[in-house]
Amino acid sequence: MKRVPGLPVAACIVAFGIGGLGLPARAQDAPAGDAANGQRVYLADGCFTCHGRVGQGGNYYGTTPMLAKTELPFEGFKQQLRDPVRVMPAYSEAVLSDKEAADIFAFVKTLPGRRPVKDVPLLNN
């Protein structure tokens, strides 16, 4: 027997929510990150388990936000790692350095994310 939330309305896995953080969009503050190392950490540290290996997000018991091409500023991104809203696991500095956070941020910025729906015929059924 497993612990399984019962209803779609009863639980919502929300990790990196865009908006709601009340933070200014200061993209110029983002440190230069190493996207290749960011990918390694992203996969090793379990980001992919909710957000997918290419940052696509998910839809299980509600929406898990997409990280690909995130519009969050780095400070907001980092704050969500350190002190997440809702039920995302917290990543303290003891387990994820600022440098690694910057690398992950650089990695998700490189991910392609959505494409036009019209380019995917199966989604037009």
Add this chain to the structure above:
Amino acid sequence: MPKRRASPDVARRNFLKGASLVGAAALTPVAANAQVAAPRPNLKAAVPGPRQIAAETLPPSKDPVTQTSSGGDFMVDVLKTLDMDYCAINCASSFRGIQEAMINHGNNTKPEILTCTHEEIAVAMAHGYAKMEGKPMAMMCHGVVGLQHAAMALYNAWCDRVPVYVMIGNILEADKRAPGAEWVHSALDPAALVREFLKWDDQPASLQHFAESAVRAYKIATTPPMGPVLLSLDAELQENPIADPEGLRIPRLAKVVPPQADSGAIAELAKMLVAAESPVLVCDRLARTPAGMARLVELAETLQCAVFDNGGRMNFPSRHPLNQSASRAALNQADVILGLETNDIWAAANSFTDRIVRTSRPTTKKGAKIVTLGTRDLYLKSNYQDFARYQELDLAIAGDGEASLPALTEAVKRLIDDGRKSAYQARGKKLAGLRLAALERVRSDATAAWDASPISVPRLCMEVYNQIKDEDWSLVGTSTGNNWPRLLWDFDKAHRWNGGSGGGGIGYTLPASLGAALANKQHGRLTVSIGGDGDFNFAPGTLWTAAHHRIPMLYVVLNNRAYHQEYMYVEAMAGRRSRGVTRADIGTTLKDPNIDYATVARGFGVHGEGPISDPGELAPALKSAIAVVKSGQPALVDVVTEPR
């Protein structure tokens, strides 16, 4: 407490009374004594034939080896009046008396025996079947060891308010139990183990008692709120000759008409709905029959109001313009919320956060009225907490939701004037726009990772849909929490979906899907299920039953190589404790070695495709598998997917 016979020797005396002479039996092959029964027109207890009359008038043998009647035969006659097509079993000596009678006296029809490799499979099949066919099927198991296997699946059926007709074998009389297994397989009150999640049970002490309890059990199981019932069948009662066939009578079943809600309460509710600016209909286990969906559509279209479908049944078309289930926005903005056969109306009106300090808060608009209509309040038990958190209500109406909808819709229609009609049309137009926008948003989300390997879950779901959309398909299971089909597919008919497990007990999806597939088979539908790998491993033997009984079903394993929900929970715990999440896979994943489900399927005699990690290979594999399914056989496709 079960009633005991007046004397411990009564049963044995009955046996001698109905037995043939040893000498006669020795001259007659056993097979010649077997009464392969043609169905009896009157379904009454057997009239004694010359053999039995002779046996009853001659001095009894002390150790007869044949008999001419059996309690099991009568039990089968009773079951035939209940119109149950199937009985799923994992064979067990404690019900050998009725099993043989089903096969030879009942000619293995109504019910036909389905061989299962685990009792949990048998119950789950009955669970899935009942929701699709609209009537129960039976299952049988050992009263002690079999029932313990069956327990989890029974709990699911209880929580899902689904009728399952359970029969168990037991040996009541201590002096009739052989040494060894028959003692450890007998119980004073075997149903005690599962009584908290049974609607009713009995342990009949005579055949007439059985007849009445068997009919009563069916009636109780199928009266909303429905639920599993159980009869404990004494082995002596099943096996021994019938002492007094003329004294037996099978009572007639009169099904209970589902109760409609009080007319005054309906009138009050109609006023509230008509006057509301943003009413929302929340439904869960509403549609009991194909009529349920049509009735809800009529009410929603009359009001031009939002519908939030929790998906406990096929309640509302997924692409209907008024379907607002893709987000909670409509709920949060509602001024009247009507819960129709909802299990947990609190969840519709509140949010809950699973953090170190667990918190909740109302999410409804200030002053919003909340009303429930359903049978949920009519039957609850205390131990298992499936009744969910208490929600303050403005009106709680007892009555079957589906049966009460026509009266509610008529009451609403009577109150709508032309002014309201035009406001409603504007409201409906706005909701239709929101529905289209939600669909486009979900479609856009699904494009991300479209070509990824492992395969994205929306890609998998849409590849499946593309292969079945022009067939008369029926999706009868999804992996835990997989909302993509409900968000992306066009569920437009009553048989397109039949709800979830109810109790969240893993191991439901594969066997319950097979039960639904069994129901769909006679209607010529293409049955599809997309189940998780974790779920699959609880009851893989289901595939053998599918192959053996030629039950066509496409089973797609959503293979993320983990109990993924649990994986994320362990990550959350590690995060709280600042320990990192790199070891959260311990105890939560199914890798090293990876399981090859296609090979497992082939081992059970089922067509298997995969494992498939390349999205480009998915369509051909699905095509091949569906060709097998359309030929009347089951098929499995193992798809290695992204976690979510």
